[in-house]
Amino acid sequence: MQNRPSGFGNPWLQLGLSVVCVFASELLLKRGATEVAAPDDAFSWTGINGLASPLVWWAIVLVIASFISWLYVLRYIPLSFAYPLSRVVDILVPLGCLIFLGELISTLRWCGIALVIIGLALVAKPIAKMEERL
Amino acid sequence: MTFLAFLFILISLVTFVAAQLILKRAMEFSATNGMRNSYFMSRVAIGVVLMTVSFFLTLGLLQRFDLSYLYPFQGLSVIFITILAAVVLKEKLSARLTIGSLLITAGIVLVSMS
Numbered sequence: 175m176q177n178r179p180s181g182f183g184n185p186w187l188q189l190g191l192s193v194v195c196v197f198a199s200e201l202l203l204k205r206g207a208t209e210v211a212a213p214d215d216a217f218s219w220t221g222i223n224g225l226a227s228p229l230v231w232w233a234i235v236l237v238i239a240s241f242i243s244w245l246y247v248l249r250y251i252p253l254s255f256a257y258p259l260s261r262v263v264d265i266l267v268p269l270g271c272l273i274f275l276g277e278l279i280s281t282l283r284w285c286g287i288a289l290v291i292i293g294l295a296l297v298a299k300p301i302a303k304m305e306e307r308l
Numbered sequence: 309m310t311f312l313a314f315l316f317i318l319i320s321l322v323t324f325v326a327a328q329l330i331l332k333r334a335m336e337f338s339a340t341n342g343m344r345n346s347y348f349m350s351r352v353a354i355g356v357v358l359m360t361v362s363f364f365l366t367l368g369l370l371q372r373f374d375l376s377y378l379y380p381f382q383g384l385s386v387i388f389i390t391i392l393a394a395v396v397l398k399e400k401l402s403a404r405l406t407i408g409s410l411l412i413t414a415g416i417v418l419v420s421m422s
Binding site for chain 2: 201203204219222223234268295297304308
């Protein structure tokens with residue numbers, strides 16, 4: 175982890191940007207999908223009709239941006255360190271659903287989300303180590 | 309949740325994990341062999357196709373379900389990786405991995421009932 179660039183190239187900043195891009199892309203995809211939703215049309219299972227929404231295109235841009243900054247992060251920070259940190263997005267997304275999407279989240283669903291987050295926090299490090307070797 | 313929806317959730321997760329691993333292999337290969345070869349190009353192409361399949365299936369699912377409902381299912385990807393590591397790397401399951409995987413599974417069951 176030597177010779178780490180500073181400023182915009184700082185890998186910790188890029189890790190944060192990557193997480194924010196994933197978070198924002200998830201919310202934009204949901205908004206976009208809702209805009210064009212055609213649940214009675216079987217073709218819409220393919221999701222292709224989603225391309226009619228500009229929000230979906232913004233989400234695609236953010237997905238690509240998050241991917242590029244993630245690859246950059248991995249040049250400086252090992253996966254077994256960066257991956258567990260990046261899982262903070264698992265806490266941000268449900269909060270975003272509540273705050274920005276106005277989804278009604280029942281107590282049962284919150285309990286399930288909490289169990290998934292705790293489980294992910296437990297396995298993040300060993301999983302990243304396995305993924306490095308796969 | 310219909311059977312079809314659950315099937316699409318599974319396919320979108322499996323294709324996503326497979327794409328990640330294939331792209332990772334391709335990047336590792338390019339570090340020593342460069343990018344101008346058919347092995348690298350074909351792996352990247354397969355990875356991108358799988359990512360695209362995963363993306364559009366998710367877009368279809370998001371038209372039908374809340375994000376707070378669908379998102380926790382991504383935890384299943386961790387379980388796929390655990391199974392894959394057990395099969396390919398003959399990795400033994402640690403107590404930490406077992407407990408974590410059980411918590412994730414229990415959480416997803418609760419979410420799917422909500």
